[in-house]
Amino acid sequence: MPFKLRNFTARTRALVLQRAIDLVDHQSVLLLDHDDEHAQSHVQNNRGGIYHVEIRFRDEEVVFTHCDCPYRGVGLCKHTAASLLQLLVVQGFDLKSIKSSEYHFNDADIDEENEEDLVLKELITEINNDKYFDLFQFLASQDREQLLGFIGHYLEESEDIRLVVMAYLWYKGERQTPTKDFLS
């Protein structure tokens, strides 16, 4: 999994990369400390809070990244990407030097496999093995406010394109059949 700092764009989706550039551009990334082995930063989120990002280096390569946001999509989250980009910027990197070929619109083009992916794989195995977890029953049993809060938070932080597509199809369906109850 080790990669050169400058190659972080190979592990970042196009939309996430754009958000990361915006975060750096708007000075939303605060580097707390950084040296040859380690970096920590705080990145402002949309709700006025912060996410904490941790990065470790070995032999001038990134060997570990972690962010405490809930992103579970493909590749790095925007906070991690923004923190890596901020590290480049303090070394004199110009944001405008990112080439258009570095924007990866296809998930299959993203380099992956880090600790977070392994955690996700373990979680999926756990879900498969949990006989008592029924997604639809669980979601349907939540009260409407909590459910909408969950969806809002998920959309804001995960940028999962599948959810956006589902929401769009729902929106289209609503326009055709205006009277349709939510989860009933």
Ligand SMILES: [Zn+2]
């Ligand atoms: Zn994050």
